[in-house]
Amino acid sequence: MxxxxxxxxxxxxxxxxxxxxxxxxxxxxxxxxxxxxxxxxxxxxxxxxxxxxxxxxxxxxxxxxxxxxxxxxxxxxxxxxxxxxxxxxxxxxxxxxxxxxxxDTFAILRAGAAEPRGVAVVCGAGINCVGMRPDGRTARFPALGRISGDWGGGWGLAEEALWHAARAEDGRGGPTALARTLPAHFRLPSMPALIEALHLGRIADARRHELTPVLFSTATAGDATARAIVARLAEEVTTMAVVALTRLDLLAEETPVLLGGGVLTAGHTLLDDAVRESLSARAPKATALVVRxxxxxxxxxxxxxxxxxxxxxxxxxxxxxxx
Missing domain, CATH: 3.30.420.40 (ATPase, nucleotide binding domain)
Known part of the structure; x- marks a missing residue:
């Protein structure tokens, strides 16, 4: 043996x-x-x-x-x-x-917590949230995408940015710098050129995630539409955390909210500040901590x-x- x-x-x-x-x-x-x-x-x-x-x-x-x-x-x-x-x-x-x-979201939670107690929100390609207490109680979401009520994650943010940029280009939506910055990332001259390249497979679908950092840089530069998308993500992160805290009767206790995944650990100041401000308003005893x-x-x-x-x-x- x-x-x-x-x-x-x-x-x-x-x-x-x-x-x-x-x-x-x-x-x-x-x-x-x-x-x-x-x-x-x-x-x-x-x-x-x-x-x-x-x-x-x-x-x-x-x-x-x-x-x-x-x-x-x-x-x-x-x-x-x-x-x-x-x-x-x-x-x-x-x-x-x-x-x-x-x-795997539980691994982020436990890696960042001193004990098996707290809530974790992970925003990578998708978005998920779990919570746990030492007595074994847990809170979680299906995290299966839009069919389970999810919004956010790097993939979803890229799609949202493309949606707004396409509508700005053809007049169905208001103006946004995303109509310029998204195609420029792929060295293309316009949104129609980017849409065609994505549709015909000249740019692989897997590369859409590259547009998420472009969204954040455009928001940081002051574009109102990009900033609104970032603000919505901050609210989604906060909402998931608050619901998990509530389910576990932790809303009134000092509890860590661990933030993980590529989007939440990338150091996007606009997003980080918005998450902390929103969490402070809705769960004053919670402390947001980034887990690297x-x-x-x-x-x-x-x-x-x-x-x-x-x-x-x-x-x-x-x-x-x-x-």
């Missing part, structure tokens, strides 16, 4: 996967990085197969063959039924004696929570990743 670690922590996002093998005293025995985790695109089985190489490399480097507990924070684990399916698939791999699967630590830290801390590790072990794993 091979050696056993305390926790196998997995943070698997759409673009990359991070794995950490952690001993009972919080020592990080090994880490590994792999490709993205996309069950909706390839299916649960193949997606978990793709994790196997990363986990195997981490276990080999650590000199262990399994763990007491697998703490997996996974992208696309948006519904309880998806968490159950993924947990069953991971358990079948026998990587650990027990398995807990959560949405690797989310696998959160998965590791949740795993240590699960095996009852003490504060020294948690401090040790946190120090490893924060250094």
């Amino acid at each position: 091979g050696l056993t670690a305390s926790v196998l922590a997995i943070d698997a996002g759409n673009s990359k996967t991070d794995v950490a093998v952690v001993a009972a005293d919080g020592e990080v025995l090994a880490t590994a990085r792999g490709d993205g985790f996309r069950p909706p695109a390839v299916g649960v089985g193949p997606a978990v197969d793709a994790l196997a190489d990363t986990v195997t490399r981490a276990y080999d480097a650590a000199g262990v063959t399994s763990a007491d507990h697998v703490s997996a924070c996974l992208a696309n684990a948006d519904l309880p039924v998806e968490e159950e399916q993924l947990a069953a698939a991971l358990h079948a791999r026998a990587w650990g004696a027990s398995v807990t699967v959560r949405n 630590a690797r989310p696998v830290l959160g998965a590791a801390l949740l795993g240590l929570d699960g095996v009852g590790a003490g504060g020294e072990a948690q401090d040790r794993v946190r120090a490893h990743f924060e250094e």
Whole structure:
């Protein structure tokens, strides 16, 4: 029988996967990085197969063959039924004696919080929010896009900017500098040229996310339409946080609101200030904190929570990743 670690922590996002093998005293025995985790695109089985190489490399480097507990924070684990399916698939791999699967937003929350208590809002390609208390209560949203009531995220912001710019160009909407700055990013002369390039595939759909920083720079330069889009995102972030705080009876308590994802960690002053101002008005006891630590830290801390590790072990794993 091979050696056993305390926790196998997995943070698997759409673009990359991070794995950490952690001993009972919080020592990080090994880490590994792999490709993205996309069950909706390839299916649960193949997606978990793709994790196997990363986990195997981490276990080999650590000199262990399994763990007491697998703490997996996974992208696309948006519904309880998806968490159950993924947990069953991971358990079948026998990587650990027990398995807990959560949405990857929980990793951001735990990475930024001193204890499993608070709310996290993540704005990357999409937008999501979760909250938790030490007693196990959680608050969350489906986060499936517009069909579940979501607005925001880098992809949504780019589409909103394109919508306003197109209408400014043809007269259906008011003027906005976005009609000039968006096509200029791709070295195109006009919105009609950009629309044609996107429609005909000369510019890949995946490159639309490049327009999100253009939106923010245009807003910073003073464009009213771009600023209104940024203000709406700030309200969406605040609304999700306040609803989660309310569900968990934390609105009247001093509670951290952790902000993660590429959009919220990029240092957009206009957005940052608007979020803090709005949150201060609607949840005065909440404190907004930007989380830049690797989310696998959160998965590791949740795993240590699960095996009852003490504060020294948690401090040790946190120090490893924060250094």
